[in-house]
Amino acid sequence: MAGPEAAPAVRPSAPALDLAVGAYLDHLAVERGLAANTLAAYRRDLARYTVFLAGRGCAEVHAVQEADVRAFLASVRTGEDGATPLSASSAARILAAVHGWHRFCALEGTAPQDPSRGVKPPAQARRLPKAIPAEDVEKLLLAAGVGDGPVPLRDRALLELLYSTGARISEVVGLDVDDLELDPAAAAARLLGKGSKERVVPVGSYARDAVEAYLVRARPALASGGRGTPAVFLNTRGARLSRQSAWAVLRQAAQRAGIARADDVSPHTLRHSFATHLLAGGADVRVVQELLGHASVTTTQIYTQVTPDTLREVYAAAHPRALG
Structure with a gap:
């Protein structure tokens, strides 16, 4: 039985379009090895598209114009083609199938050009x-350090450092001992971020103490089973802790702490919390941008959203004629 997004059966497609779609699906199956479920989704999306094209009098691939692609994108958002209206994200997915098909047809010579190239997906709510x-x-953080032995000390230090620096999980597990400065007057970590860009970020006193306790009292025991890696955070075999293992550390700590929706807590949750709490405390957005390693301040500004209650409080306190 057809799914909710299947093409309407009231209008047929055109044989030439169906042949071109079949060739593309064969290419995806044989050359790219796509899974059966993925191929079925492409087939369903392109069936909806070719039925729409046939309804506009386009019986051949080379007859399709950019205006036809744009009209299709508009129709799937409203359901004017007779099928289920799509959200922005689903419309972007179906447009990706359309892009791929037209690009394939242009490369194969079935069409002189790709009429979909200039059509952008609908903006999605951020x-x-x-x-x-x-x-x-x-x-x-308290839950991470519960227990005896070197592992709880490591876990507490790991999560303290993540929250203290706002670092990505890959940046923290990638730290070497020489990347840390633990002098109380200038504690800092040198992080290697996206695009191999380095940045030095301050480390708060709680994280510094936790990391120092781990390095002195726990890391030597973990390192004894390994081959001498310079990594700060080690697994029980003495090798560098992986991102997946660090994720598990956080998930288990969230569950032990009884945090609501603990399964949704991820390493990025601490990064987001770091930024949100800094900005709520009055930090300048450009400072937070530097700490996070964002190339653009626009990326950081998504953390500056405030609640209506906060808006009213700030307005009432700051506007000279807010209160009678």
């Missing part, structure tokens, strides 16, 4: 990063 309250962060 989701705000998930952050957790500062009190939940504290519970999380």
Whole structure:
């Protein structure tokens, strides 16, 4: 039975279009080895498209114009083609199938050009990063250090450093011992971010103490089973801790701490919380941009969203004629 996004059966497609779609699907299956479910999704999306084209009098691939592609994109958003209206993200998915098909047809010579190349997907609502309250962060950090032996000390140091620096998980597990400066007056970490760009970020006193305790009291025991890696954070075999293992450390700490929706807590949650809490505390957005390693301040500004209640409070306190 056809799914909710299947092409309407009231209008047929055109044989030439169906042949061209079949050739593309064969290419995806044989040359690119796509999974059966992925191929079925492409087939369903392109069936909807070719039915729409046939309804506009386009019986051959070479007859399709950019205006036809744009009209199709508009129709799937509203359901005017007779099928289920699509969200912005689903419309972007179906447009990706259309782009791929037209590009293939142009390369194969079935069409003189790609009429879809200039058609952009609809703008999608930008989701705000998930952050957790500062009190939940504290519970999380305390839960990570529960237990005896070197592992709890490592886990507490790992999460303290993630939250203290706002670093990506890959940046923290990639740290070597020489990348840390633990002098109380100038504690800092040298992080290697995206595009191999280095940045030096301050390390707070809680994280500095946790990392120092780990390096002195736990890392030597973990390192004894390995081959002498310079990595700061080690697994129980003495090798560098992986991103997946670090993720598991956080997930387990969130569960032990009893944080709501603990399974949704990720390493990026601490990064988002770091930025959100800094900005809420009055930090300048450009300073937070530097700390996060964002190339553009626009990326950082998604953390500056405030609630209506906060807006009203700030307005009432700051505007000279807000209150009678």
